[in-house]
Structures are given as C-alpha cells and as structure tokens.
Amino acid sequence: MKDPTTKTDSGLKLLKVGKIVASIMLIMGALSFYISVFYASSILAFIGLGLTFWGSLLLYIAPSRYIKLELLNAVAVQNLTNIEKVIANMELNEKGIYLPPKYLKDFESSLIFIPSKTNYTLPEPEEIDEEKLYSKNPEGVFLTPPGLALLKLFEKELGTSFLRADLNYIQNYMPKLFIEDLEISENVEIDIEDNIVTIEITDHIFSEICWETRKMERTHKVIGCPLCSAIACALAKATGKPIIMLDEEINEGEKVTKIKYQILEG
Amino acid sequence: MQMPLTFWDISLWLAVTAIILLITAELISPYYGRTSLLIRKERLKNIALITAILFLITVAIRIFGIIIS
Numbered sequence: 001m002k003d004p005t006t007k008t009d010s011g012l013k014l015l016k017v018g019k020i021v022a023s024i025m026l027i028m029g030a031l032s033f034y035i036s037v038f039y040a041s042s043i044l045a046f047i048g049l050g051l052t053f054w055g056s057l058l059l060y061i062a063p064s065r066y067i068k069l070e071l072l073n074a075v076a077v078q079n080l081t082n083i084e085k086v087i088a089n090m091e092l093n094e095k096g097i098y099l100p101p102k103y104l105k106d107f108e109s110s111l112i113f114i115p116s117k118t119n120y121t122l123p124e125p126e127e128i129d130e131e132k133l134y135s136k137n138p139e140g141v142f143l144t145p146p147g148l149a150l151l152k153l154f155e156k157e158l159g160t161s162f163l164r165a166d167l168n169y170i171q172n173y174m175p176k177l178f179i180e181d182l183e184i185s186e187n188v189e190i191d192i193e194d195n196i197v198t199i200e201i202t203d204h205i206f207s208e209i210c211w212e213t214r215k216m217e218r219t220h221k222v223i224g225c226p227l228c229s230a231i232a233c234a235l236a237k238a239t240g241k242p243i244i245m246l247d248e249e250i251n252e253g254e255k256v257t258k259i260k261y262q263i264l265e266g
Numbered sequence: 267m268q269m270p271l272t273f274w275d276i277s278l279w280l281a282v283t284a285i286i287l288l289i290t291a292e293l294i295s296p297y298y299g300r301t302s303l304l305i306r307k308e309r310l311k312n313i314a315l316i317t318a319i320l321f322l323i324t325v326a327i328r329i330f331g332i333i334i335s
Binding site: 014015036037038039040041042044045046049050053057060061062063179180183 | 267
C-alpha cells in the first residue's frame, strides 16, 4: 500500500514555507504602504495594500496546529490490539451486534454485544450494563465500540444526537458531514435497500487505520475498523434497531471503501 | 504626507479582491471533494464574503451620494 505519510510531510513543509512567505509579504506590504504615504504614490499604495492584505490572509487561513497522520494511526491501532486480544481469547467468531439505545442505561452511549454462539438473540435490557464485560444469557461479551469517540465528534459537528435522527437524515446529512464539515473523505454514497445499508466512502483519511484493522482478522470480521464502527453506532442510534456489519471491501485502485450493514429486528 | 488612495480606489480594489476570493473559495470548497488542502476553508469563505460586503457598502455609499447631490 502507498505510504500516505509522504503526502502529509510534503504538505506540512509547504505550510511552513507558506507561513514564511506570508510574513515577508506582510512586512513588505506595510513598508510599501508607509513609503507610498510620503511619496504620494498610488501605485506603491496599491502594492502595499495588496501585499499586506494577502500576507495577513495567508497567515489567517493557515492551520495553527496539525497532527501527522502517522501519529493518529499509531494511537488508534494500539487500542484495537486489545480488542483483538479479548476476541481471540474468548474465541468469538460471530458478528458483533451494535446495540440500539433502548438496550442501554445511557442512551447517548453505545455498546457492542458479541455472542459466543451463532444466533442473533439479544440479551435482556436488565442483563446489559456498560460496565459489564461478560453476558451469561445469552453468552457473549460487551465491548465499547472503537468508533464511539468518532461518533461523538460526528454528533458535535452536526449539533444534534443521532437519537433524534432517522435513516433519511443519515442519508442526507452524512455525506455533507464527511465531505464538507470534517473533510474525512472525497465522496460518500449511501444506499438503503430494505434492511441493508451500503455506504461507499472514497479516499478517506482512515484508510491506513482500516488497512491495519484488516491485519487483525477477528476484529475486522467481528467489529470493523473505527470508521465502520462509528457509522454502525450512528445507524443503531438513528434506527433504534440492532446493527451488524456484514462486509467491508477496500478497492485500493479506486480508493473506495464499501461497507455493508444489516438492520436487525429487535 | 498625503493618503495616496481615494475612496473609489479602495472600492475598486475591494471589488477585484472580493471576486478573486469568492472564486477561490468556491473552487477549493470541500463540496467538490477537495479535502487534501491544508487551509481553513471556512475562514477564507468568511473573508471573501466580508470583502464582498465591504465593496457593496462602498457602492451603497456612492449611490447614496448621487441621490443626495
């Protein structure tokens, strides 16, 4: 896979150069404008005004702080290793079920139930506790979704909770959120057919993390990458029904990630 | 010492700058999938709008001046 950090590094260097150029423009512009007042030169004044304006504009629109993508990847992937350990030790192979808010004590939170046997029987609400790890009836494990923090960020950016949303809202607003607001991806397409939701995300910034998740076979199969997990949490909250991630395909050539979710009755 | 630019010079400069900024803000908008540019696009968009509004204010002042005279 192509190293995305090279692109980021060149971008950061460009930013530093841009800031230096902007500062020089600002100083030269101010000087030019000052001289123009003494010589009553409108040409110098225009040059001064232009340089001062564009210099300050370049400084104003440059991001003040940025994180290298490789740092973000290093932090995120490490957390997934722990989930992989738990799933491997418990020998869980079934798909994780993203529980809807009605099963939880804290409606704003999110939880995954991974059953140990092949059936989509959900535990009783009394059995479910965000603090608990094991479930006895039915047997399984409760885990905090790796995409929960990302889900909170989505809600903060949208200014609303997915509890007050539905599938139409997700179909209409999630592409805008991903492309314009958070600039996570270049394009997002959401297709809803009966109880199957297919989401195609083009060239997203989590591609490296998703790629690393694929190396952890069980986590990838049972829970999915943090981005898939965040979307599953959003779907569970919006529909009020349990969600499972059916499949995640990555088309490297077209840089498209295709994720399929199933809405369960429950 | 004398201010070398008149009110109308500044008005013209604002018009040109506003057009450049508005076109740039639109072209680099993430709406078209341009998410790799490391700049604060909202800030650029706001500055473009402010510059355009300032130009329109100078136009309003000019129109007001014509009506009054």
